[in-house]
Amino acid sequence: MSTSILLLIIFAIGMVAYILGASRASGLAAGKPSNLHSRYGYHGAFAAISAILPAVLLMAVWLAVSSSIIETKIRSDFPDDVKALPAATLNLNYGMINSISNGLRLLGDADLGAIEGMAPADVRTLLAQNGVPLADDPQPYMMTAAKSLMAAKDADNAALTVVVLVVAFIGALLGLRAISPRFRARNRVEQVMLSGLILASSIAILTTVGIVFSMLSETIAFFRAVPAYEFFFGTVWDPRFASAGSTSSGGQFGLIPLLAGTLYIATVAMLFAVPVGLFAAIYMAEYAGPKLRSTAKPLLEILAGIPTIVYGFFALVTVGPFLRDISANINGLVTGNYQNFIQSQSVLTAGIVMGIMLIPFVSSLSDDIITAVPKAMRDGSLGLGATRSETMKRVIMPAALPGIVGALLLTASRAIGETMIVVLAAGVAARMQISPFEPMTTVTVKIVNQLTGDLEFTSPQTLVAFALGMTLFVLTLGLNVYALYIVRKYREQYE
Structure with a gap:
């Protein structure tokens, strides 16, 4: 399941939780909103946040970590002579493997079965016909790694879908269960919104700090090779x-x-x-x-x-x-x-x-x-x-x-x-x-x-x-x- 569709399902679960939470709060109020600490909408919003926020955070962390884990696993299976290549060459080879993996996903079952006995040049031609051009003919180990990468991505995607949807459902149930006449839903929702505002305001600061440090590290590397006085006071x-x-x-x-x-x-x-x-x-x-x-x-x-x-x-x-x-x-x-x-x-x-x-x-x-x-x-x-x-x-x-x-x-x-x-x-x-x-x-x-x-x-x-x-x-x-x-x-x- 694609990331966008998974997000839509999570938000759909959140909307259902909002409606059920507001309805549950209305039933507990028995027609008198004063019986509740917070309005119906706050209870519904709390249930929706309980469903959406943990699932989205887990999804973001998972996507950030899983790609590096999969890459490390695929690289560890490279032949020893390939592992001895320079880091820049290894990065280019892995990028090519990733492209091959994406191309294999576009092929039909017949092409996937026929690709086993094809020459590297024919594989390159077939992938180019499916919109995946390669810079060079794929080597045998690249084809093996590409298939392993495709299988790893499929397994990772399936696990991500199941775990995230389970977390969303559990969050919705816990949010609905917490609703009671004296539950301070408004305070909880406002705390979450305040944290979101602080995070949004911090993004600009953290982005600026990140840009500065990324430039600073490369600038220091430059000044190790060229004296600073020649750079700042040079006229040529x-x-x-x-x-x-x-x-x-x-x-x-x-x-x-x-x-x-x-x-x-x-x-x-x-x-x-x-x-x-x-x-x-x-x-x-x-x-x-x-x-x-x-x-x-x-x-x-x-x-x-x-x-x-x-x-x-x-x-x-x-x-x-x-x-x-x-x-x-x-x-x-x-x-x-x-x-x-x-x-x-x-x-x-x-x-x-x-x-x-x-x-x-x-x-x-x-x-x-x-x-x-x-x-x-x-x-x-x-x-x-x-x-x-x-x-x-x-x-x-x-x-x-x-x-x-x-x-x-x-x-x-x-x-x-x-x-x-x-x-x-x-x-x-x-x-x-x-x-x-x-x-x-x-x-x-x-x-x-x-x-x-x-x-x-x-x-x-x-x-x-x-x-x-x-x-x-x-x-x-x-x-x-x-x-x-x-x-x-x-x-x-x-x-």
Whole structure:
């Protein structure tokens, strides 16, 4: 039985338990709800939770543990010469065995019987015809292991189904048996819901911690091969990819060109997005009529839903050539030499297009913050004779400033982490320069470059991607901490 169907059956048992629990509570109340400590729905919810929660938890633990146990059992049956292969090769072989097992499950009885005497090439062809392509012809031990794996999975699935359904039924019966007039069902249900809320809020924290530690371990491995001072203070980026399996640290891994390009492009984008987005937010919040606001704001926020790759194409096909041709015309009018001084792929191109992408973030967040300022403050300022412009500058903006600063720093973090626009609009040249008319690249682009292709996570050329990712994490964390400091400082001054 598939996992989804098993979950549906568990929830169906829970729904039946809910109905029976509510009915049992109603019967015990004898028409007087005051005879019960909790309402009927709480008793039904307790019975449903008793049926669903233990079964789902058991199912999750079972699925997490059983796969590793089965894999260990199958690997232990490999021939000795296969066990002596490198770990990476063993992992690839087990993946192939898993694919063969899935393919055998799709075959009919006739094909399963005929596959015994087939040549490896014919087996590969047969599996490919059933939608399971293999990278190479299966070896005999792989076929034996695949059949064992299929049998083990079937036995595991059958045991899981029986045990989980038994637990669900027992939980439902115990939940129904616990219902009594003085049973505190509401307290029990609320405790479960509170635990669920705590778990949900902890997932984000635990996920962040997990991401940090996963990057940190690989970053430490990188710094064992490349000194940290060469990475953080190096001015040349030339990783020189090594061959597969090599641990050579040949090349230069200077961060400064990448970091300079990241901050330069993000700064140009913010210089374009902040004035436009902030002025748009002020107009929509304070000057636009209800009809115009209801039309203009959704149209402006459509920009936020456009994929970044589309912005990249827009920069590559439209904005870049436009700036290049404009610069050639300007140069021709001034010097008579119609040679462009703005490249199609440049910091300016990427910054402008990224700024267009960030406009809805700035305008929408700022608009919500400005409209959240109490109306009494506006009315008081206008009542004292101030104009709408003076009210905006002297009253509303100081009140909304902490929120706006936080919104702008959040937008800056979005700009620093952008990838696709930079790849297509700014190029991949890791260089240090002042001119915004030449190509540069960012940290995110080089992370993609270093992790593209069939690579092993053993060489510094690959591990440097984790060091770059850790650097971006620390950079955005610093922005968030600074945003919190600014918000608290201005809020104290205002209060």
